[in-house]
Structures are given as structure tokens and as C-alpha cells.
Amino acid sequence: MLKVLLITYYWPPAGGPGVQRWLKFVKYFKDFGIEPIVYIPENPTYPLIDESLASEVPAEITILKQPIFEPYRLAEVFSKKSSKTISKGIIAKKEKQSLIQKLLLYIRGNFFIPDARKFWIKPSVKFLQKYISEANIDTIITTGPPHSVHLIGKELKEKLNLKWIADFRDPWTTIGYHDKLKLTKRSIKKHKQLEQEVLTSVDHITVTSYTTKEEFLEITNKPVSVITNGYDTEKVSEVKLDSEFTISHIGSLLSGRNPEKLWQVLYDLTQENDEFAKAFRLRLVGAVSEDVLFSINEAGLSGFLDNKGYVSHKEAIEIQHSSQVLLLVEIDKPETKCIIPGKLFEYMVSKRPILAIGPKDADISRLIRETNSGYFFEYSEESEMKSVILSYFKEFQEGKLIAKTERIEKYSRRTLTKEMSLVLKNLKKKSHRPK
Template sequence: MNRRVLFISYAFPPTGGGGVQRAVKFTKYLPQFGWEPTVLTVANPSVPVQDDSLLADVNPNIQIVRARTWEPGYRWKRRFAGSRKSTSEDSIDGSRTAVNWKQSLKGWTRERAMLWMQPDPQVLWNRSAFRVASRVLKRQHHDAVFVTGPPFSSFLLGCDLKRKFGVPLILDFRDEWMLACRYLDNHQHLGDVARRQHAMMLDVLANADAVIATTRASADELGEHCQRAASEVASEVGAGRGVGASVSCIHNGFDPGDIPARSACKANESKRFRLVYTGTLWRLTDIGPFVDAVVRLHELHPELTGRLELVLAGRRTPEQDAVLKPLDRTPVFLLRHDYLPHEEALQLAADADALLLLLSGDEGAERVVPAKLFEYLALKLPVLAICPEGETNELLWKHGREYGLRVDDVVGVANWLAEKIRGLDAGPVECGERDLEPFTRSALTSRLSDVLSGCMDAEQEVR
């Protein structure tokens, strides 16, 4: 008889975006490994994109319950997302006084709201989610509670449920909490807020029975935090040195059934080298170094620049749109899409000559592994990875034949582009895969089932 887990994920279809893939694939494959998930998600998500096509991947046999959130709509969030700014130039420009006043008021309102809504606005979902989860746990026995975040406020919800029902709690960190606190637009970046969120993180880790990260570097850091949190709890009760929650690394991955073949009609009729980037462009995926390299290529080999086609598929911040402006002064063919359904984005990538992967040089980015990396590898196409030394580069070299370049290597990127454009007439290049089976969604879910079962075994030993 299968065990049952309450699977809490704010991000779940029809919500779109990269974070949804992890949750929906786990719930799709968990029954194969002896676990029946009951999914708790939000009824009226305040999110930037929806992707109804992802509903086709939801296991039809699992139970899904939804709770309403009291968050404002995403459009309202974006309206107040700007930070409070004021300059001496603005203050002496009388024609802009009203604009400045509105900007200041918006910034002040945002700061007050964010100081209240900690650790993130989705905390407004927790009260109704707790009520719905409590009804589920009272009605039917569940062997564990699994929570994936962000939003990190869902971890607080998981702790409340553990305190009330005593079930083992597993926390899945899709992103690093403090890295998100530092860089995400919807977080306050003030020192006191960061300290408050760090304390929240230690508290949830002290309550967790197991913790999962998506990179080895994140797992190592979370392991240190878990030990510290357990030791602090132990010292408070006079129990000596505490033992922290177990920490595992379960990477993101790909589902072989999602990977499309190259379109039969794709013969690059335009005779351009097509480079495709899928995903959001924002501070941690800054496209600036690539733009600098294209400008350099145009200066050295203008005849090659006209044969370059750059395709962007995904949301972009206004700052990143501004970074793209220098390309307007080159003959590069630039095609911009907004968010595309997952299957359309994958087909766009499959029809590329090469794929673009970006990570900025900001502190902490070296510990990030973009979720799309594994689908990129499964597509068996050359990957131009512009990123700092770290786990992403290591995975690229170990499991593919891709080319990783530092974010400051403008000349190296320009030379890579020149080589690929010159070799375009030789036909598409397919890279051989190297042991990608551990990154299939089924294999990753098998590892999750081991974590869940380990928590159950530990619980039974205590009893």
C-alpha cells in the first residue's frame, strides 16, 4: 500500500514558469515509487504567467486541493514594484515634481508593504492554506509533508502543520533563500530585513526533518545552516549539540518525453546562425556580456554579424531590454518573444543551431544552476554558456560537449560566434550526451522517494 504525502507547492499548473516543472514532474512520478501525493496549491495565484499546456502533465489520479490567497493581483504588484528613487537633478526640475512625488509615494508604499509581508507577499496565502491543509490532514492520514519554495513563506506554513500534526517535514529549496532576498525585485534589501529573513530560515530548518537543494553548493551551505539551527535549539533546552536535518542535492532535470525532435522543415532557409535563449532575462541572467561580444564581433567582422540570428523567448526586465539596445546598431537579426508555453519554447530551442545560457558575475551566481540547463543538454545542441566558474560549468563539461566562457571574456565569446557562423554551411552540429539518465525526472523522483522514506524510517525508530 502506497504511503501518502501532502505536497505543498504554490507554483503549480496552470501557473507557468520554470519552477512549476519540478513540482509537476515530482507529483507525476511519485506514485511509481510508492508515494501518493495530495497537492495543495493556490486557487487564485498572483503570478506573471500562466501555461495551460502544463495541465496535460498533471497526473489525473492525484488529488489536488486549492486555497485562496489574499494577495493583490500581479498587475498591482508590478505597479508598485519600483523602488523609491530621488535625485538632486529631479528635485530642481519643476516639470517633474508631480512625477517625483508619485514615485516617492509608490516607493514608500512598497517599502511599508514589504516590511509587513515577510518573507514574501505569498505569506498572505498561508492562513487559508493552513485551514485547507488541516482539513486534509484530519480527513486522511498522511505520512509526510513536502513543501517546495519559493515562495519561502510556504516553509512557514509547513512548520505550522508539523507543530499541529507532528508529521515529518521535508523542505525543497528550488532557490537559495538569502540569494533571492538579495536580488529579487519583490524583496526588501535592507539589512534588518535580511537579518529577519535569515532568522526565519534558521527557524524553518530547525523544524525540518529533511532538506533538499538543487545544487551541491546550496546543499553544502544549507547543511551548515541546519547544523547551526539544531545547535541553537539544543543549547536553548540544555541538550548539548543538536543534530541538524539531513540535506540532499536533487538537481532539476528533464523529461525525455518532453524533448522534441528538430523540425523536419528546419533547414535554416535564412542561412543565418540561429542562437536561442529561453527563460527570463534579469539581473542574475544578465545578457550584457553577450551584447558586448556581439558589438566586438561587429567591429572585427561586420560581414559575420549580419549572419547572426538571436532569438529570445521569455520575460525580460526593463533593464535587460535597455541592455539589448546596442544590438540595434548592428545587422544582427533579433527576434523577441514573451513567455511561451513550455512545449513551444522547447521546440524553438530544438530548431536552433546553438543555445545560449547566461549567469551574471554577481556574488552567489556561481552557486546557481539554471533549470533549463538539463533540457539544453538533452537537446544535444552546442551550448554557449557565459557564466562564472562554478557548478554550472562543471555540469556542462561533465555531461556535454559545450563551451563555457567567463562573463568577462568578451573576445572569447566573439571568437566562438565567428567560428560557429563560419561553420554554418557544414550543417547542424549534434553533441553527444554523456550519462544524462540521472537527470531524468523519473530518476530524480526516485531520489525524492528515498528522502521521504528515510524520514518515515527515522520517525518509526523514534517511536
């Protein structure tokens, strides 16, 4: 059994997609000869909580904890609401930001590089250096964001000559919200420097998208593997399909994920088609920015909106299975074409048709096309959106609306864990660390 140490900030009871990737790897690692030890913060400030995920943590694994200093707690002195929304990644448009929000964003962007969890680096290195030596561990994994976690890996690599995998659930300097952090030129330069140091000192890099792999290969000659997120074989209670024509979005809808032309298309359909107006519901599940809610209201859709807020992962899965159509929205910027949300794979396995909107050449369009799980549109393709929504509605009326999804088995969490295990075992074979 190969022992590996996973260093992660997000872990149950944290909610949201950030926790699920490595929770699922850890769940299946022992099936492939990997014994994981998990290192997490003792007192984190998680923006979302989902107690139900704790039941998926294998009882036999070792979990290590050390305290972390969280600046977001200090920020709450100035504005509890602003600090919480920023920590969730919900950033209002520039013209709608209050003075406090602008100040907090500037401080977050320029005083906490690479992120607000930077104060966990030194105590973690000190604690783990001793533990790793005593436990005879020679392979570590860091997963970010937060990218401070990768700096823990970098220091441990330098001190102990470990084999190290850096896993990027999202990119670093090309992430969509970086331009909202009011970064100075000096701060941008520091981010790029730290990113390069991590990418060139690590032994192997894993990423969740094809575009991120291409970006990283321009910076480093270290091997980069695409291991996407995926779906698990969830035990879903028997759920009936909604009697209404529900178009549901599961997950956060940040300010940038605001498809105003889709809202207009949906409103037009309610005005042009009485049967559509009687049956249609727009369901949002998860954190939704005020900008998005304002746009929906301005489009005339408030009477059709069912805004459920954050729900447990279990309930979210049930809603996916009962919805008529599943909506996926990515920010309309070139730098977000690399984002493949974890919910895409859960959408696929729910067998409900997907309506996806994003930037040109987005990686999600490739996956949707390969699996025949729905349709992808660029933001400007409103006439095409309208045509597909009408075709979905017609099938709904006939009781025939279902996704014809295929070739998704390679995205099961167990299959993906096998891929990650092979990366770890190949590293072990190449290890020449003196005993």
C-alpha cells in the same frame, strides 16, 4: 503506496520553471510507490500562464485548494505595470526605478516577510491540520519560493509531529534579488531568523544545487540532499534546424542577467565578418527587462534581434531544438553561483551546443563540463567567448554544428523522481509517529 502531501504555490496553469519541478515529480511518483496529494491556492496571481502544462497533471491525483489573499492585486491600484514586473522578478536598476517602483519594492521587502504570500499561512494550516488527521497522512513536502509555503510546513510539523521535507528550488536569504528589496536591518534579521527556524525544524532538506547545500549545512545539522532539476522525455514535433545562425536564450532575462560584453562581442563579429552579419540572429524567448533591451540596442544589435516574448512550454522546447546555439546567462554575483536553471537540462537534451555566462565557480560550469554540453565563461572572458562563437559559426557553415553531450541520463525527470522517492521512503522508515 506511501501517501504524501505536497504544498506548493506554483501549479498549472502557472507557467515558468517554478511549476515544472514538482509537476514532473508528481507525474512519475506512482511508478515508485508514492501517492501524491497536492495542495495549491484556489485563486493565485500567477505572473506567467501556460495552459499547456495542465495536460501533464495526472488525472487520478487529489488536488486540494484554498483561497489566498494576494497583495499584488492591491498594488495594481497604484501601478499595474510595476506590480506585474516585480511579481515576475523583473526589477530595474536602482537609478532607473520610478518613485512608485521604489515604494512598492520597499513595501514588498519590509511589510511582507518572507514574501507576499504570507497571508496563505494561517488558513492553510487550519484547513490542512484537519485534512491531514482525517486522511492519515504522516509525510508532507513544502517547496519554495515562495518561502511562506515552508512556514505552513513548520506549523503543521509543530502541531501534528509530521515528517517534513522542505524543498528549496532557490536559496532564501542569499537569493540574488534580496538586495534589491530595500530591506531594513530589522527585515534582514527577520528573514535569517525564519530561514534558520525552517532549516533546523525540518526532517530533511532538498536543494537544486551544490552551493546551496554547502550554505545550508553551515546553518543546520539536518540532512541536505541535492536533487537537481532535469529534463523530461518531451514529444517534440519534427523541427528543422534554423537556416540562420541563431543564438537563442529561453527564459527570463532580468536586469542583472545582462552580459553587456557578450553583446559587444556579437556586434564586433557582425562588423568584422560579413558572412556572420548575414547569418546571425539573436533570439530572446520569454520576459526580457527594459535594461537588457536597452543594452542590446546600445551595442548596435537591434537589427539582429528577434524578441519573441513569452511562449508556451511546448513552443519553447521546439525553439530549443531548432536553434543553432543556446544561450544561458546567470547574474554576475557570488550569491548566484548556486543557481542551476531548469532550462539547462532541457538545453542539454536538445543536443544543441550551450554558451553559458555566469559568476566564478558557478555550479552550472560544473554540469556543463561534466556533460560536455558546451562552454562556460565568466563575464570578463570576452576574447574566449569570441573564439568559441567563431568556432561554432565555422561548424555551422560546414553543417557540422552539434553538441557532443554525454552522461545526462541521471538528469532525466524519472530518474530524479526515483531519488526523491528514496528520500521519502527513508523518512517513512524513521517515522515514530504514534498512530
